[in-house]
Amino acid sequence: MSRKKFIAGNWKMNTTLTEAVELAKGVVETVGKQADVDVAVCPPYTNLSAVYDVIKDSNVKLGAQDVHWEAKGAYTGKVSCAMLKSAGVTYVIIGHSEQRQYFAETDETVNKKTKAVLAAGLMPIICVGETLDERKNGKMNTVIETQVKGAFAGLSVEDALKCTIAYEPVWAIGTGETATPQQANEAHIFIRNVLVGIFNKQTAEEIRIQYGGSMKPDNAKSLLQQSDVDGGLIGGASLKAADFKGIVLPQ
Numbered sequence: 001m002s003r004k005k006f007i008a009g010n011w012k013m014n015t016t017l018t019e020a021v022e023l024a025k026g027v028v029e030t031v032g033k034q035a036d037v038d039v040a041v042c043p044p045y046t047n048l049s050a051v052y053d054v055i056k057d058s059n060v061k062l063g064a065q066d067v068h069w070e071a072k073g074a075y076t077g078k079v080s081c082a083m084l085k086s087a088g089v090t091y092v093i094i095g096h097s098e099q100r101q102y103f104a105e106t107d108e109t110v111n112k113k114t115k116a117v118l119a120a121g122l123m124p125i126i127c128v129g130e131t132l133d134e135r136k137n138g139k140m141n142t143v144i145e146t147q148v149k150g151a152f153a154g155l156s157v158e159d160a161l162k163c164t165i166a167y168e169p170v171w172a173i174g175t176g177e178t179a180t181p182q183q184a185n186e187a188h189i190f191i192r193n194v195l196v197g198i199f200n201k202q203t204a205e206e207i208r209i210q211y212g213g214s215m216k217p218d219n220a221k222s223l224l225q226q227s228d229v230d231g232g233l234i235g236g237a238s239l240k241a242a243d244f245k246g247i248v249l250p251q
């Protein structure tokens with residue numbers, strides 16, 4: 001089964017409006033014509049529309065970093081799927097470890113968000129991954145399995161196929177520590193086996209699993225060459241167009 005690689009940049013809480021537009025222009029110039037790799041950028045909410053204007057005639061798609069599962073109403077500070085859609089969004093990151101760590105994201109809220117995103121015709125990028133303590137204490141597989149099962153609970157095969165999983169070991173995010181290609185691939189194969197258990201082999205083979213955690217131009221190639229690493233979710237290195245290009249088109 002050959003899965004098209006998918007590289008997404010998570011700009012996190014970086015970029016003012018001017019900076020976002022500049023960065024988006026750089027991304028379009030460097031990788032905007034790529035047809036053999038799917039590429040997306042995920043700016044902060046306030047920059048979504050402006051970035052969409054820059055990328056809309058290129059192959060680069062727009063992603064958001066989070067969403068609320070409710071459709072509308074008295075949820076101060078939250079943004080709905082319909083709002084994201086109207087800003088040009090295609091993908092939504094759900095369950096990022098920073099959301100889980102700082103903003104009380106749980107497997108239950110990840111599942112609610114996933115269902116809302118799919119119902120709106122958007123595509124989830126669901127983040128899972130263990131902390132260093134969990135890895136050291138041999139809990140890694142249990143943690144990942146629980147997160148994957150929680151996220152996909154109640155989803156049809158048809159909906160599951162619209163999802164991407166990002167395996168992001170928490171100890172590798174923003175730390176400069178990267179999982180070795182072998183560590184990443186083992187975790188991806190484990191996740192795929194969990195998907196076989198939830199759905200079936202064919203579905204599991206089709207769902208893309210990105211690696212995230214200090215991926216950079218100089219380690220991207222060896223990670224992306226692994227059998228089950230289908231792309232990357234990139235934080236720090238997505239904030240410079242040249243670095244992002246070095247991951248989309250690794251040398």
Ligand code: PEP
Nearest residue numbers: 173174212213214235236
């Ligand atoms: C992320 O936050 O999704 C991420 C992978 O960050 P970084 O690349 O900076 O480790």
